[in-house]
Amino acid sequence: MKLNDIDFLIIGATKSATTWLQQSLQQDPNIYMPAPELHYFSRCYDRGDDWYLSNFEGQKGQRLIGEKSNSYMDTEGAAERIRQKLPKALLIAQLRNPIERAYSDYCMLYRRGEVDRDIAKYLDPRRAAGGRFLNGGLYFQQLQAYVDRFPAEQILVLLYEDMKIDADAQLNRVRKFMKITGELPPRPVEKKVKDKAEPVVNPTLRRLLRPFKPMVAPFRNNSGFKRIRSMAVAEVQYAPLTRELRERMNDFYATEIEKLGAIVGMDLNGWLKNGGIQ
Template sequence: MRLQEIDFLIIGATKSATTWLQQSLQQHSAIHMPDPELHYFSRYYERGTDWYTQQFARQPHHRLVGEKSNSYMDTPEAAPRIRRDLPHIRLIAQLRNPVERAYSDYCMLYRRGEVGKDIDQYLDPRLADGGRFLNGGLYYDQLRAFLDLYSSDRLLVLLFENIRTQPQRQLDAVRDFLLLDSELEVPPVTTKVKDKTQPVISPGLRKVLAPLKSIAKPFRQNPVFQAARSVIARELRYPPLSKDLKTRLIDYYAPQVERLGTTTGQDLSAWLSNVVPQRDPAG
């Protein structure tokens, strides 16, 4: 496998259903994508091109080869590295309302026990000082880095919100962008990739049990283990995103959203409406 044989990258954004997009494309007989996110151009570039190309197992019937790594959008070093190694590549960015994206990202880490209940500490622009949750939604700056290196016809910008209403149309746009035969359908994945309503062990108890994680891993599919887990697992109640906090987030992202809308020619005004989600909007 050579670098020149890699045709496209899904570069992000995080918590924008890019796994759904990847799994849908993997159903296409002409497309090959490795399952794990490689994060080569963002985290593992020092491993070299031999390591990277070995992650792909192209078969004779595969016309297109690509990969998905959400970290490419929000890692400043990724764009110039990709341009240097893959000047021919096609890029796909699937974006989501940055306020909902930040909240969904927070809920994911809360679910894992990696952040606490004080949501303002992580999402309030007056307190958080950037960081993972806020910086992940600076789409205009992130895509500008790629558009400074690639022509606009090499970048396809999709919106997460369209998946809910027109999933097939979303995938048809990807199919056309990748120059696949028009008669080939790419059926969308119909089940939730990550269901945030599934019962989980509480963050506090998860921390207590963390030292046993490696020991328990081989037994996760055991009926006795699953029965024991079901006793202590509960659907989480996520810290709510208040209207005041959402207003501050909207004000924080408004300049980025306006510039992005002008650059992509898309109406993104709905992202700046103050409708507060009652639970994590991912799924």
Template sequence: MEMRDINFLIIGATKSATTWLQQSLQLDPCVYMPDPEIHYFSRYHDRGDRWYLENFTPAGEGLVIGEKSNSYLDTPAAAVRIHQTLPDVLLVTQLRNPVERAYSDYCMLHRRGDVTADIDRYLDPRQGAGGRFLQGGLYFQQLCRFLDLFPRERMLILFYEDLKTDAAGQVHDLRRFLALEKKPAFEPVAQKIKDKTKPLVDARLRRLLKPLKPIVKPLRETKGFEALRSMISDEFKYVPLTSDLAARMVGYYEADTDQLGSLLGLDLSHWLKSPFSETKRQSV
């Protein structure tokens, strides 16, 4: 296995159903992708190419090989690193309404206990500009870093909204871009709907219990484990994204979204209509 054997990278965006794309490709025996996100060109570049290649264990010859690491899209240094090492690689990105994407990302980390319930601190442009959540939706800036180095025809740009209306078509476009068979003998994986209200162990308690995870892992599917978990769990309550906060976020993304639409020749004005409210907060 050498660097030149890597054919494609799915580079982002976070919380835009890129795992669904990965799992759909992994159904094809002609495709190999490691399951975990490696984040080599973003977070772990200092570990070297040999470490990176150790994450790939394809079984067979002639496979289409790739990986998914969503951090590549919004990490400034990633584009140059990828171009230096994989100048001929194909790039795949799937974008999502930036306001919805930021709120979904915040909810994920809030559920994990990595951020607090002070949503304005993270999503209000007057406080959170420059942070992970808001920066992650500045797609024009992010894509330009790659398009300054790679020809446009080597990048496929998909949209989360299209996946929701035509999942099979989305996979077809991806497979055609990767020069795979047009009509595979399998269906794409079903869209996974996560239960955002499922009872959850308090984040502080989860941290205390983390050293015990290897011990209890074999018991996770037993009735006794589920009974114990239910005793120490409670429904997680998400902080709503108010219409006022959503409107400020729309304003933050307006210029970047207009530039992205011009770059791609698309009308993305539907992203600028304050699409979120308290009544939709569970669909993240």
């Protein structure tokens, strides 16, 4: 296994159904993708190429080999590292309305007990500019690094919103981009991945119990532990994204969205007009 055996990368964006895309592609016998996100070109580059390639040892002669790491989109330097190591790789970016993406990311971390209910602290550009949630949607800046380094025919930009309308068509776009022909496409994964409506342990309780997590880890699959946990789970009540906050986020992203539409050849004004959260 060599670096030039890797054919494609899904580079992001976070909370844009890239796990759905990965799991759908993994159903195709032509494709091999390791399950975890490797984050090699972003967070783990110091581990070296041998470590990176060791994650592909499970592949058994599949025609196409790739991986998904959402941090490749928003990590400075990742694009240049990929250009140096995988100059011929196909790059797939699936993007989502940045306002909805930020809110979804906030909800995920709230479920984990890592943020509190003061949503404006994380999403209001007057207070949170430069933070994870808002920066994650600066797609023009992120994609420009790849456009500057790779030919256009190696980059595919997809929209989360198109996937919601027709998942089969979205997968067919990917298959065409990867030149997979002559076979029926795999059915896309139907179960929603990382559903924020799924009941969990109360986020406040999760924060309080976090120091004890290593102690209870060996018992997580125990039937008694599962019964106790089932008594503590409930559907999470998230802080709402108010109209006022959405309007501030609209203003924050407006220029970025306009520039993004120009480089990808898409009309993205609907992102700013859409008043609902999915």
